[in-house]
Amino acid sequence: MPQTPAGPSAPQKCAQQWAALAEHREKLGDLHLRELFAADPQRGSRYTLQVGDLYLDYSKHLVTDETLELLRSLAEAADVAGLRDAMFRGEKINVTEDRAVLHTALRAPRGAVIEVDGVNVVPEVHAVLDKMAGFADRVRSGAWTGHTGKRIRNIVNIGIGGSDLGPAMAYEALRSYTQRDLTVRFVSNVDGADLHEAVRDLDAAETLFIVASKTFTTIETITNATSARDWLLGRLGAGQEAVAKHFVALSTNAEGVADFGIDVENMFEFWDWVGGRYSYDSAIGLSLMIAIGPDRFQEMLDGFRLVDEHFRTAPLEQNVPFLLGLLGLWYGQFFDAQAHAVLPYSHYLSKFTAYLQQLDMESNGKSVQRDGNPVGWTTGPVVWGTPGTNGQHAYYQLLHQGTKTIPADLIGFAKPVGDLAPGLVAQHDLLMANLFAQAQAFAFGKTADEVRAEGVAEFQVPHRTFRGNHPTTMVLAEELTPSVLGQLVALYEHKVFVQGAIWNIDSFDQWGVELGKVLAKKIEPVLLTGEGGDHLDSSSATLVAKYRALRGR
Numbered sequence: 001m002p003q004t005p006a007g008p009s010a011p012q013k014c015a016q017q018w019a020a021l022a023e024h025r026e027k028l029g030d031l032h033l034r035e036l037f038a039a040d041p042q043r044g045s046r047y048t049l050q051v052g053d054l055y056l057d058y059s060k061h062l063v064t065d066e067t068l069e070l071l072r073s074l075a076e077a078a079d080v081a082g083l084r085d086a087m088f089r090g091e092k093i094n095v096t097e098d099r100a101v102l103h104t105a106l107r108a109p110r111g112a113v114i115e116v117d118g119v120n121v122v123p124e125v126h127a128v129l130d131k132m133a134g135f136a137d138r139v140r141s142g143a144w145t146g147h148t149g150k151r152i153r154n155i156v157n158i159g160i161g162g163s164d165l166g167p168a169m170a171y172e173a174l175r176s177y178t179q180r181d182l183t184v185r186f187v188s189n190v191d192g193a194d195l196h197e198a199v200r201d202l203d204a205a206e207t208l209f210i211v212a213s214k215t216f217t218t219i220e221t222i223t224n225a226t227s228a229r230d231w232l233l234g235r236l237g238a239g240q241e242a243v244a245k246h247f248v249a250l251s252t253n254a255e256g257v258a259d260f261g262i263d264v265e266n267m268f269e270f271w272d273w274v275g276g277r278y279s280y281d282s283a284i285g286l287s288l289m290i291a292i293g294p295d296r297f298q299e300m301l302d303g304f305r306l307v308d309e310h311f312r313t314a315p316l317e318q319n320v321p322f323l324l325g326l327l328g329l330w331y332g333q334f335f336d337a338q339a340h341a342v343l344p345y346s347h348y349l350s351k352f353t354a355y356l357q358q359l360d361m362e363s364n365g366k367s368v369q370r371d372g373n374p375v376g377w378t379t380g381p382v383v384w385g386t387p388g389t390n391g392q393h394a395y396y397q398l399l400h401q402g403t404k405t406i407p408a409d410l411i412g413f414a415k416p417v418g419d420l421a422p423g424l425v426a427q428h429d430l431l432m433a434n435l436f437a438q439a440q441a442f443a444f445g446k447t448a449d450e451v452r453a454e455g456v457a458e459f460q461v462p463h464r465t466f467r468g469n470h471p472t473t474m475v476l477a478e479e480l481t482p483s484v485l486g487q488l489v490a491l492y493e494h495k496v497f498v499q500g501a502i503w504n505i506d507s508f509d510q511w512g513v514e515l516g517k518v519l520a521k522k523i524e525p526v527l528l529t530g531e532g533g534d535h536l537d538s539s540s541a542t543l544v545a546k547y548r549a550l551r552g553r
């Protein structure tokens with residue numbers, strides 16, 4: 001079965017450069033990283049770049065100077081820079097939704113001018129940031145009280161997808177910067193267990209719900225928010241009037257917010273030109289801002305902006321998002337790599353890869369071009385991963401000795417953050433030793449001769465041999481600060497952009513999530529009543545009947 005619908009075998013604009021890369025790939029054959037390093041003693045320092053606080057080592061990639069040149073020509077022919085500039089200018093590059101794509105405006109400085117339909121959006125961005133800061137300060141200081149007059153100690157963000165993953169990831173990442181006497185939780189799953197576990201030990205009088213939904217129509221979020229409101233009013237024994245002190249909304253849909261019963265005064269706005277998965281530095285980040293404070297939030301935005309500027313202005317040879325995008329494409333197209341692992345060596349980044357899954361896979365999991373014609377090439381990879389050391393004792397076996405090519409990003413920090421006890425600080429060298437060791441093992445492996453030299457019995461030699469040649473990028477920074485987090489996220493946002501531009505897909509729509517939503521709406525009443533299931537296929541009809549029987553219906 002074809003992996004992609006039939007289409008031309010390369011994007012039209014850059015077909016020639018694509019063919020040149022295919023030919024180059026043929027020529028490289030089984031070239032090993034061991035050979036590349038042996039041929040160039042400077043490789044480990046030469047194939048590096050710095051953007052802001054991020055040091056990038058891409059020497060352990062299966063590329064030569066020629067490969068990099070060919071990849072850059074591909075980006076040039078595809079006019080990635082042209083699309084990038086159109087994005088920064090506020091042009092409607094999300095063609096299927098006819099929308100501008102301006103998450104970069106969310107971190108623009110106060111005086112900047114970025115227009116959408118002739119209106120400068122920067123003042124609105126800062127007005128919302130100011131309103132968020134005022135609110136965050138009141139919650140943090142205890143000036144904002146609940147219905148009974150008690151100060152707020154618990155924040156529960158209710159949202160899903162981009163309205164959950166970003167703030168949840170960043171809250172974990174920056175936990176050591178948070179106001180520790182605030183409890184911050186995130187509810188996303190429509191499984192009632194999620195909300196139940198999030199609120200069961202909370203005092204309703206001290207709890208603030210932040211309902212985060214761009215559209216304010218997402219069924220999971222509205223369902224959870226409704227249940228949260230019932231829980232709150234039930235616990236307080238209060239009427240609707242208590243909602244104003246315990247619910248705020250983050251949305252583009254003022255009408256929907258008002259219909260739900262939240263005072264639009266307590267709504268923090270954003271705009272249709274902010275994609276859900278690009279939104280956590282908008283009002284969607286309110287829970288994070290409450291947790292870390294407005295100043296730290298601003299530092300994070302500054303980090304984003306630093307990489308935006310780099311992406312916009314750095315020459316191709318030094319442009320890190322271009323490089324990362326092109327390297328990913330190199331393996332996807334010419335090594336048949338279907339997956340990409342992101343392996344942070346930081347406990348605080350435990351949700352980082354889950355966040356990137358939406359960013360990358362919802363953006364680039366597409367199989368038609370911008371004009372609707374099918375692609376004839378593979379597009380976005382399966383992005384996965386967990387913090388590195390845990391992975392080492394789980395799935396790294398497959399990475400080292402399995403049959404697949406899975407390029408990986410390894411992320412580490414020189415200094416531990418937080419108020420760790422001295423003994424725990426000392427553990428950091430061990431963590432980092434693991435990081436560097438894995439990168440080494442992935443690249444160079446261990447030959448059969450090396451294994452034999454250790455006196456290993458011959459029958460075990462093939463089992464204990466490591467082929468190596470697994471490409472990795474190492475990203476190293478001094479410390480995981482708010483700014484560094486912003487820099488990292490922006491790096492991936494723009495990497496995804498570069499790839500989508502070359503694949504000629506619309507990275508900013510997400511029609512693929514719609515069908516399931518529509519079908520679920522049709523199935524739900526059948527589960528309840530058993531009626532109206534005539535449209536169901538035989539498998540679904542049998543499953544529904546089984547479910548109803550198990551529920552005793």
Ligand code: F6P
Pocket residue numbers: 160161162163212213214215216217218221276277362510513
């Ligand atoms: O279903 C996918 C999606 O539309 C995401 O793109 C989005 O981040 C998420 O749902 C949540 O949407 P909303 O913020 O409108 O509730």
